[in-house]
Amino acid sequence: MKLGVIADDFTGASDIALMLSEAGMQTAQFVGVPSSTEASGSGTNCDAGVISLKSRTEPAVDAIRQSLAASDWLLSQGCEQIVFKVCSTFDSTDEGNIGPVTQALAERLGEQTVLVCPAFPENGRTVYQGHLFVGETLLNESGMQNHPLTPMRDPDIRRVLSRQTTWPVSHIAHRTVRQGAESIGDAINAKTGSMAILDAITDEDLIAIGKAAAGRRLVTGGSGIAIGLPANFGITPHQHSWTGIGGKAVVLSGSCSTATRGQVSHYRQKAPSREIMVEDVIGGWVSIDELVEWTISQDEPPLLFSSADPETVSQVQQRFGRDKSASAIENLFYDLAAALVGAGVERIVVAGGETSGAVVSGIKASTFEIGPRIAPGVPALSVAGQPLALALKSGNFGGPNFFEDALHVLRAGS
Ligand SMILES: Nc1ncnc2c1ncn2[C@@H]1O[C@H](COP(=O)(O)OP(=O)(O)OP(=O)(O)O)[C@@H](O)[C@H]1O
Numbered sequence: 001m002k003l004g005v006i007a008d009d010f011t012g013a014s015d016i017a018l019m020l021s022e023a024g025m026q027t028a029q030f031v032g033v034p035s036s037t038e039a040s041g042s043g044t045n046c047d048a049g050v051i052s053l054k055s056r057t058e059p060a061v062d063a064i065r066q067s068l069a070a071s072d073w074l075l076s077q078g079c080e081q082i083v084f085k086v087c088s089t090f091d092s093t094d095e096g097n098i099g100p101v102t103q104a105l106a107e108r109l110g111e112q113t114v115l116v117c118p119a120f121p122e123n124g125r126t127v128y129q130g131h132l133f134v135g136e137t138l139l140n141e142s143g144m145q146n147h148p149l150t151p152m153r154d155p156d157i158r159r160v161l162s163r164q165t166t167w168p169v170s171h172i173a174h175r176t177v178r179q180g181a182e183s184i185g186d187a188i189n190a191k192t193g194s195m196a197i198l199d200a201i202t203d204e205d206l207i208a209i210g211k212a213a214a215g216r217r218l219v220t221g222g223s224g225i226a227i228g229l230p231a232n233f234g235i236t237p238h239q240h241s242w243t244g245i246g247g248k249a250v251v252l253s254g255s256c257s258t259a260t261r262g263q264v265s266h267y268r269q270k271a272p273s274r275e276i277m278v279e280d281v282i283g284g285w286v287s288i289d290e291l292v293e294w295t296i297s298q299d300e301p302p303l304l305f306s307s308a309d310p311e312t313v314s315q316v317q318q319r320f321g322r323d324k325s326a327s328a329i330e331n332l333f334y335d336l337a338a339a340l341v342g343a344g345v346e347r348i349v350v351a352g353g354e355t356s357g358a359v360v361s362g363i364k365a366s367t368f369e370i371g372p373r374i375a376p377g378v379p380a381l382s383v384a385g386q387p388l389a390l391a392l393k394s395g396n397f398g399g400p401n402f403f404e405d406a407l408h409v410l411r412a413g414s
């Protein structure tokens, strides 16, 4: 293994795994740090290993512990460079976890300067003058200000990161980035001892940043930061083969993002759906057995969703508390996913990073093979050793037809 990635959520892990796979790297995605049995399997015989954690919203101390364990394992597999994959919308709170984890990894790896860039232009995330944009709007006006767990209310990611770390935070402006890898390298040398936020508005900017990152032990960013990295290892783009699975299918959505809510309303017009309410879950009125029976009896792949608008989410959080509401839904999806697979479901499309973490833990998957792209940032995945194909969609990714597209790709393969 040459390149190791630690992803702070599951959809983010498959996002960067797709980026590396399309750039030609034989890539495996692991659920947590592999055990010694998994580590002796074929998954480790690859160019890039992506460890999926569910650490984005954990207390910083736990996120650090898990990330250091992941880094130690990746280094033990021969990785020369570690990427800490964070969200392209820099999802975090003032307590972390992007700053604390980056700092702990840098100190463990002996890295003096860390490049930080969440840009992912193909999905509309760009960084300019240290400010993060989603499409044409600043981050704090993009809908991310209403996120149930990590509301992003400050678009200046230099300030956001400064609140999370004791390291100085510096900035490498676009005028330097567009001059190419050599200028970026000079700027990095002038910023030694800091976390350097880099502006990037195009893939070319990210390719130059990737080139400038050659030989560095650690970089932190969205999946875009990986665009230029495989070339540093002499790897060129090519397609890997992948076979789809045609069995029973379901769509599970716990994401409350604007894009997901659009996809939910679109899919509900064509397929059977069930809404899961937080108050029903907390009240103990939701039966997993009944949901499974209902799902299996549908002809079209049905949708089970808790995705709600910001006002509903805020009312529920005021009534039950933010963490209690989130964990009630996540535990429900954990149990439901396990029961659905037990009942023979073979294709699952999931919307939302935390939700994906719950589903993947519920089905006890340990390693994924990376299939073709469904949408930018979302690959088809197959679970090693099980007849099960998954799509793990980040909240804000994918067009209105995403659920149909995903079900189709999971069945048809490449
Ligand atoms: N109706 C609801 N009320 C309150 N919280 C909810 C509701 N539905 C889901 N949640 C919680 O909101 C969170 C949504 O996070 P999740 O990461 O799954 O989606 P996302 O943030 O849109 O996706 P991503 O992290 O990929 O951008 C989860 O913790 C989920 O349990």
Ligand SMILES: O=C(O)[C@@H](O)C(=O)CO
Binding pocket: 009, 011, 012, 013, 015, 016, 086, 087, 088, 089, 120, 222, 223, 353, 377, 394, 395
């Ligand atoms: O970078 C992104 O936006 C995604 O991969 C993600 O991490 C969302 O949870």
